[in-house]
Amino acid sequence: MSxxxxxxxxxxxxxxxxxxxxxxxxxxxxxxRPASTARGVHHVALICSxxxxxxxxxxxxxxxxxxxxxxxxxxxxxxxxxxxxxxxNTLAYFDLPGLDLGPxxxxxxxxxxxxxxxxxxQWQRIKDRFDADGIEYAHVDGSSLYFRGPDGERxxxxxxxxxxxxxxxxx
Numbered sequence: 076m077s078x079x080x081x082x083x084x085x086x087x088x089x090x091x092x093x094x095x096x097x098x099x100x101x102x103x104x105x106x107x108r109p110a111s112t113a114r115g116v117h118h119v120a121l122i123c124s125x126x127x128x129x130x131x132x133x134x135x136x137x138x139x140x141x142x143x144x145x146x147x148x149x150x151x152x153x154x155x156x157x158x159x160x161x162x163x164n165t166l167a168y169f170d171l172p173g174l175d176l177g178p179x180x181x182x183x184x185x186x187x188x189x190x191x192x193x194x195x196x197q198w199q200r201i202k203d204r205f206d207a208d209g210i211e212y213a214h215v216d217g218s219s220l221y222f223r224g225p226d227g228e229r230x231x232x233x234x235x236x237x238x239x240x241x242x243x244x245x246x
Contacts, residue, residue, distance in 0.1 A: 179227030188229035
């Protein structure tokens with residue numbers, strides 16, 4: 076049987092042992108864990124190459140309403156815009172006209188994927204729309220749809236509730 080993603084058994088055992096060490100040192104049971112200093116995610120900011128195409132995808136296809144749009148204070152001529160992803164959280168984008176940024180790339184310290192929890196009926200509706208529109212996705216464990224946004228950014232729609240993953244509580 077092959078190891079996942081090419082990791083051999085010896086390396087995997089060492090990685091598992093290190094993960095266990097880190098968890099033993101830092102992971103505290105809920106009843107003794109301090110409260111977070113954070114209130115929540117204000118926004119996650121990503122870069123897009125085309126404002127209208129991004130709005131059409133997030134607002135139109137995924138159903139994340141566009142809620143604000145203005146000039147980016149850090150880059151003249153750039154548009155900064157926000158989508159509602161529920162519970163007071165927003166997904167923000169901005170374009171950077173005039174910069175040759177190249178295609179999306181996964182890099183250390185960069186964006187791997189953004190997972191957004193949605194109700195199961197909405198998840199099914201979007202999956203059906205992807206099928207009808209020929210939008211490629213990976214369907215994992217009956218609850219996750221992994222796909223790419225307009226600029227290749229990795230996204231996941233997960234039908235598990237917040238603070239739950241694959242039927243298990245998170246935290």
